[in-house]
Amino acid sequence: MNRRVTVAYLFGLGLLLLAPMFIYPILVMKVLCFALFACAFNLLLGYTGLLSFGHAAFLGTAGYVTGHALKVWELPTLLGLLVGTGAAALLGWVIGSLAIRRQGIYFAMVTLALAQMVFFFFLQAPFTGGEDGLQGVPRGTLFGLDLADDINLYYLVVAIFAGSFWLIQRAIHSPFGQILKAIRENEPRAISLGYDVAKYKLLAFVLSAGLAGLAGATKTLVFKFATLTDAHWHTSGEVVLMTLLGGMGTVFGPLVGATVIVTLQNELADKVGSLVTVIMGAIFVICVLAFRRGIVGESLALYKRVIGQKPL
């Protein structure tokens, strides 16, 4: 990470540590779960140039697996999270292996189709509770702290988010990340330099799926249930919206996008009812038409114009 990103990261972390004094912690945790989901998605779209339209499958799978592990198998909390994340990464490997054989829109369609299969599996499978979802998932304890207490859980979620965010950062600015960017920029050239691009794409896909899974697993812990909504294609679309709104291929973009969308949904849900969908659609259209680089991307471009410096 360069210095400015590190400063922003530490500042944000400070804010997060103080946030529960002012804001309802469950809301912040929800924002963090979706922010992690969007950051994981951005690793694929923003830095590898792959548009997956089935990322909800990973969020949902990890949610159900973690829920099942905690409720039925009665695993310790951390292990439950790990099992969910692992399941999502494994599913990512399967879906990724199939999808990376195609490019562009076909890649997106393959991921969507496979994600729909996953959705219908969860709808029918006996352990998920179908339309009702998997309810009554215990949060358990961690190092003797009772996670049923929202504040205790809050700091666990902040730690998970901060760690994952750092890992994604590191991956973007790693030797591996350089190759991902090369593939995004010019795939034939990357091949002609001797890189087996399929393997790089697959690893990126698995990482992204695993981290999206961690987001889903954490979400189950926060709400004490796993629902079909998490695996629904709406959620796959929502993460695209969050990433584009915040700024695709920027470090903080997905975080900003997720914050805006989740807060808006939360605020508007009981005021305008089902109009929320329309409002989200309008935001998407405005974002695509007027500011394609997203909130963070446009701000950086503005900053660059004013100060005459390179963006982050």
Next chain:
Amino acid sequence: MAEDCILETRGLVKEFRGFVAVNGVDLKVRRGHIHALIGPNGAGKTTCFNLLTKFLEPTRGEIRFNGIDITREAPERIARRGIVRSFQISAVFPHLTVLENLRIALQRKLGTSFHFWKSERSLDLLNDRAMELLSAVGLETCADMVTVEMPYGRKRALEIATTLALDPELMLLDEPTQGMGHEDVHRVMELIKQVSANRTILMVEHNMKVVAGISDTITVLARGAVLAEGPYAEVAANPLVIEAYMGSDANELTSSPGNVSLPPGPLPGEGGDAGSLRSTVGGSR
């Protein structure tokens, strides 16, 4: 003879839904030579290149590199064997810096390209070598520039530097001087000559000045088949070749330096450049 020959194709054929783009090409590239592949548009030069680097799968035929059959290998395997290509449209990574472009070519041999937990600072040890290569093509002052902001000629130079970074045994250059001004053409020509010292170069080139100036052997392709092969003087005098370039375009061939005996025709013009040739010889690739 066999050891002299670094790359050999036998009966190479590529068909696209009935259209035969490359029709039984037997090509022999000798080690240490600069070998030029020329021919009118649509002759199959670029298709040939794509076949040799396996960006396209041949319909029939065989490709041997250093005596090893590489006909069924994946393109990245071919690159790792030491056949590295450039592209007709400048192939750079536009939104990365010039230095990063080179480091991507260099970092593969570090073996850490899958290490997503490592800092990119671990790549800094490649900087010296990268700067060396940049100086070789006169780009040392542009190292921190974002590539997309550079003029076209410099992108081509960067592309050659990137290709060189892999230290390939056989370098395939697809129209290295295409779209360049006179000075840049000269510079790239010198550069190709310079880097050919310990390697073999196979290039597709339209600029006859470049072809005549630096190549040892020339293969002329027309309609997917080899029309003529040999040193420049011999090929330029071949009536079949002149015909393929359609009568008056023979003056393209005469615009070369050196004492080459050529059929009578108008005197060579200043710009022995591909433009006029392309505009008269139509057809698609």
